[in-house]
Amino acid sequence: MPVAEARPGDLIFTGPARYGVRSVGIVLDDESVVTADAMAAGVAVLDRPEDDAVLGVVRPVLGTGSAREVPSRADGELPWHCGGVDLEGGGTPGADAAAQGAAGPWGGYPNGMIPGAALCPFGPEGHVLRCDAAQAYRTLSERFARRFGAPLCVTDSYRTFDAQVDLYRRKPALAAVPGTSNHGWGLAVDLCGGVESFGTPEHRWMRANAPARGWVHPAWARQGGGREEPWHWEYTG
Ligand SMILES: [Zn+2]
Structure with a gap:
């Protein structure tokens, strides 16, 4: 996508062409981007890069795939741990409790x-x-x-x-x-x-x-x- 068409929310990739992508920012408006900036050692709002430094502009879109089922542990499988919590086996957590x-x-x-x-x-x-x-x-x-x-x-x-x-x-x-x-x-x-x-x-x-x-x-x-x-x-x- 041409730089001139960049809109708020688009991703803008910059860097000298011979080194490849050095940073990526999110376009805020015609003049500024928010980016994790190595020079500033943090997330910063900066001037939108000069056109000759821009390697590409991309507009993120949501995919259209269908939702995938959350995996769960089958009865008899080894225990699953997540964040120190033992996950219940077989089906939706809490379903057993409701049934009982x-x-x-x-x-x-x-x-x-x-x-x-x-x-x-x-x-x-x-x-x-x-x-x-x-x-x-x-x-x-x-x-x-x-x-x-x-x-x-x-x-x-x-x-x-x-x-x-x-x-x-x-x-x-x-x-x-x-x-x-x-x-x-x-x-x-x-x-x-x-x-x-x-x-x-x-x-x-x-x-x-x-x-x-x-x-x-x-x-x-x-x-x-x-x-x-x-x-x-x-x-x-
Ligand atoms: Zn109690």
Whole structure:
């Protein structure tokens, strides 16, 4: 394409013809380009090069190919790691969780990056959950209070991605790998006030009464379940 036809957004390649391309810039207007400039040791807005220094001008366009399926690990294959996270095998991550009625992704939001408008407070200062989970929690807490004289006590609920990273750094053995915690979906709470120990009247009451309100103690967190966390409860609707 002739230099005279260059428009904003076009790529402009410069360099003495005998050495080949020395730099590439993005045309901003008739007079300037933005480019990673070796002389300035950084990204800079410079005058558009003289015509005799321009080796070529190219207009980038989007391809018209169809989208390719994201590769995923098949069951039985070796583990896949990405950024320190073990990727699930077979199909879409989270699909298994949905099939089992477990807490998992919703609304298309990334784990721990759910906008505040999609979450609801449910009582304790500063704590939020997905709105249906918050509503169910309030009802459950009122029933708990009628039995024990005080509402449910909570230490942790929705956990942002940043908070997951911070917790993982401090307690790697206890915390979920950042981006995988069910707290990041706004569908999990950690409880106190007696519920945090197996065998207490409060814990037993929760096991008997919470599932009817959509709150369950996941199998992995139970006694002998692999990672005992009596305080951890999840909303499955
Ligand atoms: Zn928890």
